[in-house]
Amino acid sequence: MKITVVGAHGKISRLLHPKLIDEGHDVRGIIRKKEQVETLEKMGVTPVVADIEQQTDISEAVGNVDAVVFAAGAGPGSGKERKYTVDRDGAIKLMRACQANEITRYIMISAMGLDEPRGNEVFQVYQKAKAEADEALLNSGLNYTIIKPGKLTDEDGTGKVSVGNLERGEIPREDVSSVIAASLDNASTYYKSFDLLAGSQSIQDALSSLK
Numbered sequence: 001m002k003i004t005v006v007g008a009h010g011k012i013s014r015l016l017h018p019k020l021i022d023e024g025h026d027v028r029g030i031i032r033k034k035e036q037v038e039t040l041e042k043m044g045v046t047p048v049v050a051d052i053e054q055q056t057d058i059s060e061a062v063g064n065v066d067a068v069v070f071a072a073g074a075g076p077g078s079g080k081e082r083k084y085t086v087d088r089d090g091a092i093k094l095m096r097a098c099q100a101n102e103i104t105r106y107i108m109i110s111a112m113g114l115d116e117p118r119g120n121e122v123f124q125v126y127q128k129a130k131a132e133a134d135e136a137l138l139n140s141g142l143n144y145t146i147i148k149p150g151k152l153t154d155e156d157g158t159g160k161v162s163v164g165n166l167e168r169g170e171i172p173r174e175d176v177s178s179v180i181a182a183s184l185d186n187a188s189t190y191y192k193s194f195d196l197l198a199g200s201q202s203i204q205d206a207l208s209s210l211k
């Protein structure tokens with residue numbers, strides 16, 4: 001498959017690229033900083049420099065691919081404004097680009113617990129922005145998979161997860177990247193939205209169990 005990853009220099013994305021490339025996919029990565037070009041090239045990813053906040057139309061950057069992954073985020077150091085401009089509006093611009101370029105498959109890295117916003121004001125805005133992006137994707141007509149991980153860690157992946165409607169917990173970014181790679185052309189994940197935590201099932205079994 002040809003796949004465009006948005007937020008391609010992020011931590012999850014850099015764990016995802018080698019998996020996609022090993023599986024024979026063609027990966028195009030959207031980044032906003034020219035200094036990140038070399039890292040992506042070394043990984044075998046085709047870099048495309050585009051700022052999803054500054055550009056109103058990102059369809060040219062997204063290109064003619066079979067699937068997209070939204071892995072961008074304003075990040076923990078950002079203020080309220082960028083939660084909307086990156087986490088919500090960036091994701092929605094990617095939906096519009098899919099519609100313009102006739103791409104049907106969209107994988108979203110969302111987050112758990114968005115129905116009950118918690119934490120400080122900025123974190124609550126983040127949760128609202130993510131929830132609005134998910135809602136837009138559910139109504140977009142695209143073939144979505146909305147992956148809602150718990151707190152992300154940099155521990156080694158275990159390949160064992162839990163999916164469904166879950167209580168709070170953690171998951172290594174490496175396992176999130178494995179779930180993205182395993183979901184791309186897996187029909188059990190089409191039109192599904194699910195929480196994702198470290199657990200005891202293999203990723204294939206967990207994804208097959210989705211209802």
Ligand SMILES: NC(=O)c1ccc[n+]([C@@H]2O[C@H](COP(=O)([O-])OP(=O)(O)OC[C@H]3O[C@@H](n4cnc5c(N)ncnc54)[C@H](OP(=O)(O)O)[C@@H]3O)[C@@H](O)[C@H]2O)c1
Nearest residue numbers: 007009010011012032051052053072073110111150151152
């Ligand atoms: N942290 C958690 O516990 C948690 C839990 C559940 C879900 N999530 C979600 O998971 C997502 C991915 O996690 P991660 O750890 O891989 O995040 P990350 O390392 O912060 O990666 C996010 C990427 O988005 C890029 N980005 C930001 N603004 C952009 C723009 N305007 N145009 C293009 N790219 C832009 C950043 O690039 P720059 O280098 O240019 O800033 C960065 O590379 C998070 O963003 C979050 O929404 C997080």
